[in-house]
Each structure stands twice: as structure tokens, then as C-alpha cells.
Amino acid sequence: MKPNPRRRFLQLAPIAALAGCAAKPDEKTEDEKLPSMVGAPIRAYGERSPHDKTKRLVPDLKRPQLGSTRTPLADTEGIITPAGLHFERHHAGVPDIDPAKHSLLIHGLVDRPLVFSMAELKRLPSESRIHFIECSGNSGGEWKAPGGPDAARSCGLASCSEWTGVSLKVLLDEAGLKKEGKWLLAEGADACKMFRSLPIEKCLADCFVAYAQNGEALRPEQGFPLRLMVPGYEGNVCVKWLRQIKVVDVPYQSREETSHYTDLLPDGTARQFSFVVDAKSIITSPSGGQKMNGAGFHEIRGLAWSGRGRIDRVDVSTDGGKTWAKATLQEPRLSMAFTRFRMPWQWDGQPVEIMSRAVDESGYVQPTREELVAARGVNSQYHYNGIKSWKIESDGSVKGA
Amino acid sequence: MRRLSLILCSIALLAQGPKYKLGHAPSDADVSKTDIFIAPDGKGLPPGKGTAFDAKETYSRRCARCHGTQGQGDQEGPLVGGKDSLKSAKPLKTVGSFWPHSTTLYDYIRRAMPFDNPGLLDANQTYAVTALILHWNGIIGEKDVIDATTLPKVKMPNRDGFVKDERPDTGAKAKKK
Numbered sequence: 108m109k110p111n112p113r114r115r116f117l118q119l120a121p122i123a124a125l126a127g128c129a130a131k132p133d134e135k136t137e138d139e140k141l142p143s144m145v146g147a148p149i150r151a152y153g154e155r156s157p158h159d160k161t162k163r164l165v166p167d168l169k170r171p172q173l174g175s176t177r178t179p180l181a182d183t184e185g186i187i188t189p190a191g192l193h194f195e196r197h198h199a200g201v202p203d204i205d206p207a208k209h210s211l212l213i214h215g216l217v218d219r220p221l222v223f224s225m226a227e228l229k230r231l232p233s234e235s236r237i238h239f240i241e242c243s244g245n246s247g248g249e250w251k252a253p254g255g256p257d258a259a260r261s262c263g264l265a266s267c268s269e270w271t272g273v274s275l276k277v278l279l280d281e282a283g284l285k286k287e288g289k290w291l292l293a294e295g296a297d298a299c300k301m302f303r304s305l306p307i308e309k310c311l312a313d314c315f316v317a318y319a320q321n322g323e324a325l326r327p328e329q330g331f332p333l334r335l336m337v338p339g340y341e342g343n344v345c346v347k348w349l350r351q352i353k354v355v356d357v358p359y360q361s362r363e364e365t366s367h368y369t370d371l372l373p374d375g376t377a378r379q380f381s382f383v384v385d386a387k388s389i390i391t392s393p394s395g396g397q398k399m400n401g402a403g404f405h406e407i408r409g410l411a412w413s414g415r416g417r418i419d420r421v422d423v424s425t426d427g428g429k430t431w432a433k434a435t436l437q438e439p440r441l442s443m444a445f446t447r448f449r450m451p452w453q454w455d456g457q458p459v460e461i462m463s464r465a466v467d468e469s470g471y472v473q474p475t476r477e478e479l480v481a482a483r484g485v486n487s488q489y490h491y492n493g494i495k496s497w498k499i500e501s502d503g504s505v506k507g508a
Numbered sequence: 509m510r511r512l513s514l515i516l517c518s519i520a521l522l523a524q525g526p527k528y529k530l531g532h533a534p535s536d537a538d539v540s541k542t543d544i545f546i547a548p549d550g551k552g553l554p555p556g557k558g559t560a561f562d563a564k565e566t567y568s569r570r571c572a573r574c575h576g577t578q579g580q581g582d583q584e585g586p587l588v589g590g591k592d593s594l595k596s597a598k599p600l601k602t603v604g605s606f607w608p609h610s611t612t613l614y615d616y617i618r619r620a621m622p623f624d625n626p627g628l629l630d631a632n633q634t635y636a637v638t639a640l641i642l643h644w645n646g647i648i649g650e651k652d653v654i655d656a657t658t659l660p661k662v663k664m665p666n667r668d669g670f671v672k673d674e675r676p677d678t679g680a681k682a683k684k685k
Contacts, residue, residue: 169583173623199620213531214539221531222538230530281526292545299620302545351542360548360609362616366601369670375594377606381673474678482677486599490675 163192164259172200175242177263180410181391186237186437186445188266190320195328196242196264198363199299202348206324206332209296211278211316215354218283225332228318231273236315236338237444239412241265241384243341243368243489250485253476253493256507257395261495265387265412267445270336272317275310279354284311288354292361293335296350303344304358305337309382313338316349339414339443340382341489343368373484384414386473387492388421388448388465399503402456407434411446413467418446420466425452427460427496428475434463442468454499460508462496546615550660553614557655558636560643566633567640570622579644588644594669604645608670610662614638635659 161183163176175196178188195201206225214220223231245264248255255261284307291310294302305314317336318325325331330347337344343363358364358380370378388411393399407425411418417440422431434448448463465473474482476493496508546552568577579587590600599605603613618634620626629637639654642662648654654662 170623199623199626212534212539212542214534214543219526220534220539222534223531227530231528277528281528281531283526294545298626299623300544300626301620353543353545355545355547357548359545359615360612362612362620365609365612365670366603366607370673371594371599371601372671373595375599376669376671377594378673378675379670381675383673383675385675386679469676471676471679478678486597 161192163194164263172197175244175264177259178266180258180263180265180389181394181397183391186267186410186441186447187321188268188445190268190323190326190329193240193266193268193320193326193329194242194264196244196342197297197328198301199297201328202297203327204296204332204348209332209350211333211349212351213278213282213354214352215292216285216288216356217279217354218285219281221278221282223278225318228273228316228333231277233271233273234315235269235271235319236336237267237269237441238336238338239265239267239384239443239445240342240345241387241412241414243343243381243384246387246491246493246495247488249476249491249493249495250480250487254507255395255495257397258389258391261395261507262387262389264342265410267410267412268320269322270315270317271319271322272315272333272336275314275316275335275352278316278352279311282354284354287356290355290358292351292353292355292359293344293346293349294351294353295330295346296348301346301363302351302359302361303346303364304355304361304380305340305344305382306380307354309337309340337382339384339416341368341384344382368489370483370487370489372487381490382414384412385490385492386413386415386418386465386467386471387411388418388463388473389495390423390461390463390497393461393499393505394497395505395507397505399454399499399505401503402454405452405454407450407452407461409434409448409463411436411448411463411465412444413465413469413471414443415471416442416468418448418465419468419470421446421448422464422466423448423450423461424464425459425461428462428494431464456501458501459499460496461499462494464494544615544619546611546618548609548611548660550611550656553611553656553659554631555656556631556635557653558632558634558639559653560636560640560648560650563633563636563640566629567637570628571637574623579641587641591646591665594666602645603641604647604665606666606669608664608667610638610642610647610659610664613641614659 168174178194211223242264333349335346390409392408411421421434423434424431434450437447479493498506498508574583576582590602590605593600635654642648
């Protein structure tokens, strides 16, 4: 921590007085200097303050190309995740792609197979939409061991950005979708050429290919120069570094839709093509790992989202789930996007358990962990959306419960 | 009447035509180079063949470092075992116990393996390694020839183990509201 200039001045002042030498008129005190000191010059691309150390949670992996980083949800405000803090999940590292050489091939059950350069894609009608992306493995640890210690560890595989690109329907109309085309294969240009099968109805309804995030080009780890956006579906289907779309008649049973991203049930069967993200919420402040700075007023803040549409309501409990009060929802509430909720709260300094519960426009209520386990056991791995609570101790420490 | 239907047909055709006329038609060679998808019925499988027996050298040189000398797992999880474990407290999801389609194995090895140099194996080597993993899981014999015709016919033990997504399976109370 840097020394406080005021404190240093106060420490120095008596010494100066003792020495009997007041500051000369053209010399400024430390306090006077700060606001008028000439600062850093202009620069071509803004970087954040060196004092802002917020970063993604990076696990220690033997293969850092095969893994994920987590958004520090407790250290973000509003509903937009800065691109540099958006969670990552890669299956074979981040490719370095020259956009001038990248293209998107659309073929299969279409009348006219087409290749689009990035420049051509950018000429097509564009749209911008704010959507969350959540990895279906987010909070997966809570199935077997609830109590993830902080918001990033228990819920950081979710982020929200504004994405800009071209409607998939526009592209499929250009290529002329054949009526036998029922599924679409989307493949990335990463080393493992990861692909997923998606039902054509969803592709035509609201999917798009995105080349921009939060007003600038996609970051490499978010799929530069092009990714698929499948609003409300599990993150893995938002294929990054998108290079190929093939329209087919049946799902092609890729490794990522069979051995992974399928939800094992207690009877030994597994749900497949479990795409939709169920409503979920998390209190980001106060949250695990933080320290309450004294009793009295605190604003409870958090995020809620649903793959089935808008968030209608978020309830907050500050007594371990016995009673609930409605939180205020920040407008605009967008479909399949983060919604920020807030609730004023007086903490009496006593130990307490706080939690939030989201309700979406379909009427779905975020379940407790007990409800989830009753429905799916504990080996389901994916799509955990149970109510998350934080325990606040009388010393102000906050822990995962 | 005929004239009217002709006009209607032309309108329909126009409506189906490209609106923005951007992009260009790929060559057949471009498409076949890029299109490495393999359908569960085997469509897309290339010529070539291999047996588990043929695979031993390729496997030990290219695969064993991560997957173990017998597919038992090392830096990565195991490729074999886990039979009848899916209902247990500790399910072990392997090619043998969990994967529903044999074609996925060829598709994935070809597109993504070896991890640090995908595409290194030729078609015969890929068929052979596919056969080896199937053999280790007790699904085929060591000398069984795996190729574009035989692979899709291999029935995986967990072929019928996948069900439709039944969600929402929680949060039912509010739905009645």
C-alpha cells in the first residue's frame, strides 16, 4: 500500500515547523501538488488504472490450454462484464487468427453453399444484443460439496456482454435452407476443432454470429474474429473461432454432446442436449471472502439471469431462508441477460445467513440445492442452479455456505 | 391460370433467393477439405482400415503418454473401465461405459488428437487406434477390422443410456401461479 500523502505531510509538518523554515512560496505542499500535477500523456488505447487489480481467477493447471478462468463476479458492477474479465473455457488453447484470412463456410443441406469473409459478414445487416454466457459446468462443485468459498469459485463461469454480429437466419436465408435441414453443426478453428449440434428452430429464432463484444472486436479468448451466440443456452454451444456451419438432418453426436455436457441421473441414464440455462442468482456483495466493514447500513447486491427470458423477481433472505423480501431490479431487464438486483439492509452485527432466489418470466423459481438433488442426484455435474447462501460471522467475515 | 401459377412460382423462387448477394460459392475441394464431420451412421468416414493389433505402436508413441499404456489414464482420465458404474456413487464415464456412438471416437481422434499435434495420424492409424480403444473396452476383438463400413455397426454398451432433457424438473410451484 502506498503511503497516504496527507499523513506524510502531517508527519513532516511538525519537523518543518521546528526547523523554522516555512515552505517557499513557489514550492507546493504534497496536498497542493496532487490535483495540479501534470499527469500521463494521451495514449492510443486506454488501460485501466494500475491501482485496479481486479482479475480473473486462474487455476493452477498442468495444461493451461485446457481449462477455464472465472469472472470475479464480486468485483464487477452493473450487468456488463468487461471483456478482459469475461470467463474463459478452452478445449485446446486460444488460436491466433488473422481476420483477413478467416472465413465462415456455410454448407450441407442448403441450396447455395457460401463462404463469407469477415469483411463480407460486417457488410450484412448487424445487430447488438446483451446476453449472458454461462458454462453449464458453472457451480458444478456445489452438487457434491456445497459451500464454494466465494462468488468467483462458486459461480464465476458466467459473464455478460453486449455482442454485435449477424443473425444466423440472415446467413441461412442467403444460403437457402433446405427443408430436410433439422440440425446445424457449428465448428471452431481451435486446434481441437470443437463442434456442437444445435436444433435448427433455435438457430432461426435468435442465434447470431458475433464479431464484437462491448463495442470492440472480440478478444482472442472469446473467439476472435467470430463466435456463435446462442442466447440462453449453455456456454459451450457458443462456438468460438467459428469457421464452419453445416446444416444436417440429425445431431452428429460430437464428443462434447455425448461424453461431456450431458447430465447423469441417479438411474444411470444421462440427459442429452440439455441446452437451456435455468434461472439462477447470486449475491455478489456481501459475498464469500469479503469482510463486513462494521454493523449498520449495507447494500446487498447481486446478479440474476435465466435462459428462459427476463428476470421477473429476485427475493433476498437475511435470516437463513425463513423470510424473503423483494429486491429492487435494475432496469432495463433484458431477456437472457444479467439483471442486477439490490436491497438496502441494516446489519446488526450478529451472525446471519443471506441468500437470493430468482424468478424468471416463465414463472420458474430458482430451486434449493435439496430440490435439485432430489430431482437429479449429485452426479449430474452440469446445470447446477441452486440457491447460494453466504454466512456472515460476528467478526464480519463472509463464508460460503 | 397457368400464367398465374408461373408468376406465383417465380415470386416464390425470388423469395428464396439470396437477398444481399454477399459471400461466394466455395469450391468442392474447399468444402471437402473443411468438412471432417462424421455422422452417427458413418457418413463422412474416409477410406482406410485398422485393427486393435495394428494400433499398438501408434498408441504407445502418440497416446500412451497422456492416456496410460493400457488406456487406464495418466495425465488424462481413463479410456477404459467403468462398466456398470453409472448408477453408483462414483460413476466412471469412459468410452466403454458411457459413450453412445462408436463414430464419435473416430471423429474426435481425427479432429483433436494427439492434443499437442491434432491431425498427425493418418486414416489407417486413426481406425486402428479407434479399434484398440474399443477392444480394450471389450467391445470388439483384437483382430476385428474397423473401417467405414464396420465402425458404424459397432453397438456401444451405453447406446441407449441417453434421455431427453426433462427440465424444468424443479421450480414447479411458481409455474402454477
